[in-house]
Amino acid sequence: xxxxxxxxxxxxxxxxxxxxxxxxxxxxxxxxxxxxxxxxxxxxxxxxxxxxxxxxxxxxxxxxxxxxxxxxxxxxxxxxxxxxxxxxxxxxxxxxxxxxxxxxxxxxxxxxxxxxxxxxxxxxxxxxxxxxxxxxxxxxxxxxxxxxxxxxxxxxxxxxxxxxxxxxxxxxxxxxxxxxxxxxxxxxxxxxxxxxxxxxxxxxxxxxxxxxxxxxxxxxxx
Ligand code: CDP
Numbered sequence: 001x002x003x004x005x006x007x008x009x010x011x012x013x014x015x016x017x018x019x020x021x022x023x024x025x026x027x028x029x030x031x032x033x034x035x036x037x038x039x040x041x042x043x044x045x046x047x048x049x050x051x052x053x054x055x056x057x058x059x060x061x062x063x064x065x066x067x068x069x070x071x072x073x074x075x076x077x078x079x080x081x082x083x084x085x086x087x088x089x090x091x092x093x094x095x096x097x098x099x100x101x102x103x104x105x106x107x108x109x110x111x112x113x114x115x116x117x118x119x120x121x122x123x124x125x126x127x128x129x130x131x132x133x134x135x136x137x138x139x140x141x142x143x144x145x146x147x148x149x150x151x152x153x154x155x156x157x158x159x160x161x162x163x164x165x166x167x168x169x170x171x172x173x174x175x176x177x178x179x180x181x182x183x184x185x186x187x188x189x190x191x192x193x194x195x196x197x198x199x200x201x202x203x204x205x206x207x208x209x210x211x212x213x214x215x216x217x218x219x220x221x222x
Contacts, residue, residue: 004030004124006139007219008132011146012184012192013177014153016203016211020146021128022075023212028126033070033119035129035136036099037079038112040090041068043099045081053101060107068115091164097176100183103130109190130184133195142219143198146211152204153177 007030009021018034025032042063051058069080078087089095102108109131116136120127127136133143148156154174161168184192194200199218203211 002123004028005141005219006120006123006137007126007142007144008137008140008195008198009126009128009144009146010130010133010192010195010198012153012181014157015146015148016156016208017128017146019208020203020211020215021126023208024215025126026075027212027216028124031072031119031125032077033116033125033127034077034079035112035116035127035132037070037077037090038068038115039099039103039108040095041079041081041086042066042108042112043095043102044086044090046102047094047098053098056105056107059102059105060111063102063105063108063111070119093166093176096180100180100187104183104187104189106189109135130192131190133198134193135190138195142222143195144215145194145198145200147200147202148204150174150178150181 007024009017009024011017018036021034022032024030045066046053046059046062049062051062053059067082071078071080078085079090080086113136116127116132119125120137129136133140133145154170154177157177158168158170158173161173201211201214206214
């Protein structure tokens with residue numbers, strides 16, 4: 001017996017996936033799964049161990065031996081790597097800018113996808129990432145693809161980092177997001193794209209509550 005529906009949300013950086021996925025999960029009393037946090041977690045560990053990020057074999061082995069735990073905490077998630085809480089550290093620019101070295105490797109993705117399927121196999125989940133509707137749960141009950149203009153996504157990420165006390169430059173954030181869009185959409189394995197059957201939502205001019213309502217309404221009515 002399934003615990004509930006499987007809902008996937010994909011989209012580029014700053015499209016609001018995490019915020020929206022979290023709120024939708026809360027409203028449905030579902031589990032929220034942030035798959036980007038998992039790629040960030042392995043990247044964090046690779047940096048800790050000073051692994052050569054071009055050494056594919058070593059990175060794949062690292063992904064295989066790393067224990068990643070997503071733990072519900074209040075409205076969000078806490079992320080643990082081998083028992084250590086890395087929730088804050090995996091958001092640092094150094095991690096963000098190096099995730100692509102791992103995210104492009106088939107062996108790393110295989111391991112992540114396996115873990116993600118295990119977490120979501122009983123349903124009752126909102127799973128968020130880049131390849132969730134295309135690769136991880138292609139038969140999901142509902143698929144959404146969130147997007148927004150580059151300018152708006154840059155603004156959101158800038159505000160988010162500033163509110164956390166980071167000193168950041170607007171144009172640097174813009175460049176970083178543009179580069180990451182390119183890596184995510186251009187990679188050979190599991191690139192970011194609109195999944196078959198996904199509902200596309202452009203949130204450039206939408207408020208968060210509006211977007212959450214639109215998603216819940218669609219689910220109720222279809
Ligand atoms: O929060 P933001 O959208 O900036 O990024 P994230 O969702 O935390 O994901 C960080 C990076 O992990 C992405 O830029 C992707 O390269 C990678 N990722 C992926 O390859 N596949 C996923 N399902 C999720 C993230």
